[in-house]
Amino acid sequence: MSPKNEEAISIDVELDHLGLYVQNLDETIHWYNQHLGFKLSDYLPKGNTEEPVAPDGIAWMRYGKWHHDLTLIQVPDETVNLNEKEVISNLKEICFYTNSKNALVKIYDHLPTSQITSEIKFDPISKTSQFTTKDPDKNKIRILHHPSIVRRKEESHFSQINSLSHITIWSRDTEIAKQWYEKNLNFKEKINFEKDSIKMTNTQGDVKLIIDQIPKESLKKNLSFAGRGTLQQIALKVKSEEVLLDSHDLLVKNKVEIVQAPRPQNWSSGTKFYFLDMDKIKIEIETGMKSVADSYGSEYEVIKRLNLFH
Numbered sequence: 001m002s003p004k005n006e007e008a009i010s011i012d013v014e015l016d017h018l019g020l021y022v023q024n025l026d027e028t029i030h031w032y033n034q035h036l037g038f039k040l041s042d043y044l045p046k047g048n049t050e051e052p053v054a055p056d057g058i059a060w061m062r063y064g065k066w067h068h069d070l071t072l073i074q075v076p077d078e079t080v081n082l083n084e085k086e087v088i089s090n091l092k093e094i095c096f097y098t099n100s101k102n103a104l105v106k107i108y109d110h111l112p113t114s115q116i117t118s119e120i121k122f123d124p125i126s127k128t129s130q131f132t133t134k135d136p137d138k139n140k141i142r143i144l145h146h147p148s149i150v151r152r153k154e155e156s157h158f159s160q161i162n163s164l165s166h167i168t169i170w171s172r173d174t175e176i177a178k179q180w181y182e183k184n185l186n187f188k189e190k191i192n193f194e195k196d197s198i199k200m201t202n203t204q205g206d207v208k209l210i211i212d213q214i215p216k217e218s219l220k221k222n223l224s225f226a227g228r229g230t231l232q233q234i235a236l237k238v239k240s241e242e243v244l245l246d247s248h249d250l251l252v253k254n255k256v257e258i259v260q261a262p263r264p265q266n267w268s269s270g271t272k273f274y275f276l277d278m279d280k281i282k283i284e285i286e287t288g289m290k291s292v293a294d295s296y297g298s299e300y301e302v303i304k305r306l307n308l309f310h
């Protein structure tokens with residue numbers, strides 16, 4: 001057998017979940033629970049020693065049957081931005097699909113008007129509906145319904161959110177970023193004529209990542225939360241441990257900065273590892289996580305304290 005060459009490696013990643021740094025963990029847990037119907041799966045308070053990356057507190061939240069779709073990490077008090085105009089984030093937008101058009105309207109109607117940043121727009125050609133809002137850290141959240149998205153029967157029924165459509169990140173140089181994602185993660189550029197915004201598709205051809213150019217006047221600004229930005233991680237799923245190890249080998253060969261070598265996941269029997277992209281955004285590759293029952297996580301004191309539904 002000849003040794004594996006680069007062509008033999010087929011890296012096929014799926015956008016799976018996200019991590020955010022937050023200024024106020026309680027407020028953010030409350031917002032995602034009340035407005036998007038996310039449940040709390042697990043929670044560690046300030047002072048915990050179990051998660052070295054989150055000594056000030058962490059929450060794992062979900063909208064479906066998997067253990068988490070979103071992790072929220074409390075930043076230390078001293079990193080909170082005093083003047084928001086002086087900093088930028090690495091995250092421009094998170095876009096979620098809803099289960100139905102009614103689900104989209106339900107979320108819209110429940111949000112305070114002050115948090116709506118664009119009204120519902122319906123496109124009669126694609127039959128999509130969408131609007132935007134913002135979470136407590138002012139991350140732009142786009143809520144989108146597309147007719148091809150329907151609630152899967154086996155999914156739990158507590159959230160109006162069906163799945164993650166795509167995320168948009170800010171980059172210092174979109175051309176370098178595009179090449180980085182093509183070379184290392186097998187994303188492809190979708191033909192588009194928009195300047196300074198590059199739409200990247202996975203191997204199925206769905207746009208999952210949009211890379212937007214940081215405006216010139218903001219290039220000198222520092223990332224919020226003392227250099228962290230609000231995007232803590234992007235997590236991508238691969239279908240097997242073999243693909244995960246192949247992608248790890250490819251990244252090492254390409255001299256990508258690995259921040260944690262492959263190791264067993266805390267929340268499933270699978271494997272994960274972490275590395276940094278060209279703008280130092282942390283990326284995780286994992287092999288999937290365990291599913292949990294609807295009632296999972298309901299024992300947490302924080303649910304009563306914040307008056308969350310569970």
Ligand SMILES: [Fe+2]
Binds near residue numbers: 019233284
């Ligand atoms: Fe993760």
